[in-house]
Amino acid sequence: MTKVYLDNNATTAIDPRVANVMLDQFLDGPNNASSQHAFGRRSRARLDGAIEAIGSYLGTQLDQPDGARLIITSGGTESNYQALTGLTDHGTLVLSRIEHPSVLATAKWLEQQGRVIRWLEVDQNGLVRVDQLETLISSDGHGTALVSLMAANNETGVIQPISQAAEICQKKGIPLHVDATQTVGKLPLNLSDSGISALTFTAHKFHGPAGVGGLWLAPNIKVEPVFHGGEQQLETRPGTEPVALVIGMAEALKLAVNEMASTTEHCETLRDRLENGLIERHSDLVVQGNVHDRLPGTSAISFLETDRQSMLMALDMVGIACSSGSACSSGSSPPSHVLTAMKRPESEIESTLRFGVSKFSTIEEIDKAIDSISNVYNRLRNKTCVDN
Numbered sequence: 001m002t003k004v005y006l007d008n009n010a011t012t013a014i015d016p017r018v019a020n021v022m023l024d025q026f027l028d029g030p031n032n033a034s035s036q037h038a039f040g041r042r043s044r045a046r047l048d049g050a051i052e053a054i055g056s057y058l059g060t061q062l063d064q065p066d067g068a069r070l071i072i073t074s075g076g077t078e079s080n081y082q083a084l085t086g087l088t089d090h091g092t093l094v095l096s097r098i099e100h101p102s103v104l105a106t107a108k109w110l111e112q113q114g115r116v117i118r119w120l121e122v123d124q125n126g127l128v129r130v131d132q133l134e135t136l137i138s139s140d141g142h143g144t145a146l147v148s149l150m151a152a153n154n155e156t157g158v159i160q161p162i163s164q165a166a167e168i169c170q171k172k173g174i175p176l177h178v179d180a181t182q183t184v185g186k187l188p189l190n191l192s193d194s195g196i197s198a199l200t201f202t203a204h205k206f207h208g209p210a211g212v213g214g215l216w217l218a219p220n221i222k223v224e225p226v227f228h229g230g231e232q233q234l235e236t237r238p239g240t241e242p243v244a245l246v247i248g249m250a251e252a253l254k255l256a257v258n259e260m261a262s263t264t265e266h267c268e269t270l271r272d273r274l275e276n277g278l279i280e281r282h283s284d285l286v287v288q289g290n291v292h293d294r295l296p297g298t299s300a301i302s303f304l305e306t307d308r309q310s311m312l313m314a315l316d317m318v319g320i321a322c323s324s325g326s327a328c329s330s331g332s333s334p335p336s337h338v339l340t341a342m343k344r345p346e347s348e349i350e351s352t353l354r355f356g357v358s359k360f361s362t363i364e365e366i367d368k369a370i371d372s373i374s375n376v377y378n379r380l381r382n383k384t385c386v387d388n
């Protein structure tokens with residue numbers, strides 16, 4: 001059975017060109033960039049070169065004294081944790097209700113330590129109500145210390161109003177952290193004049209390796225370390241730097257940026273083909289967030305009168321891989337906090353699946369997916385009706 005991978009918001013397949021570059025590095029070690037000998041100096045040069053290259057693809061210079069910095073982390077979760085816990089140690093945190101669990105769980109933990117959290121709502125189509133931000137900050141008796149917003153939502157793909165948020169934060173003199181895990185490598189970014197203070201990203205979302213990511217910091221923005229140890233990365237992130245992974249991340253980002261125009265067109269075409277193909281057969285499907293700008297390859301579709309977990313498993317049996325939200329270790333998945341915040345009807349929250357295409361997806365795969373999804377939907381929908 002041919003398998004079709006449509007879960008590219010969760011992770012992407014590594015680009016073979018990236019894997020080859022990394023293999024060369026793994027085989028041409030040892031690579032400890034902190035060692036003083038010739039091997040170490042060679043690794044340092046490779047690491048610094050890769051970090052500067054990443055900076056240039058993000059539109060920021062990383063080689064200036066007291067300028068912007070890039071902390072290499074293990075990925076989006078760690079970068080988000082470091083930003084939320086390390087950029088400020090007092091004052092209110094302002095977040096949207098649709099942030100990734102890595103942000104929400106950290107905020108919940110900080111709340112238990114006594115920090116105040118204030119929330120931005122979203123509209124019914126998944127766009128953060130940035131119009132509430134200025135009032136939220138002005139009316140905050142505790143003093144807002146940090147605003148954290150995602151650049152695009154990982155469930156609906158809805159692109160969020162980051163430049164408006166940055167403008168308000170700059171006016172109010174409050175740092176803005178952006179979780180750009182879903183947009184780096186997919187949407188153009190020019191950090192140098194963005195008004196953003198800190199930005200999270202991770203390589204495995206743009207066909208790079210898992211286990212490496214970054215927390216970019218604007219000039220003069222300081223962050224506390226998450227843990228303590230050696231002096232690497234100016235003591236803000238101790239531990240031996242994973243040189244080959246960083247080189248892989250730089251290569252993946254280079255390819256993503258250079259090929260962005262064609263990838264975007266390809267993903268949009270396939271995403272629209274999938275949505276239109278399904279809607280032609282089932283006119284009552286609901287595509288979440290489609291009135292707003294969305295990530296090129298992301299589609300969250302509600303299959304009314306079905307249960308998303310049963311749909312997901314039935315699709316897996318016929319070779320279609322998609323997602324039903326953030327599955328927990330028991331294999332079940334709690335109702336989506338994103339769709340709940342969007343105040344979607346229960347029937348949609350219960351039945352929404354996420355599909356994500358990538359540059360490696362093909363028209364043939366999408367056509368197979370349309371047939372399979374449609375058949376499974378007909379089968380499960382009829383079953384639910386009979387059972388009820």
Ligand SMILES: Cc1ncc(COP(=O)(O)O)c(C=O)c1O
Nearest residue numbers: 075076077100154179181182202
């Ligand atoms: C918006 C967002 N933030 C953070 C993360 C966490 O990234 P990582 O898997 O690299 O820890 C993800 C991954 O699903 C994400 O989609």
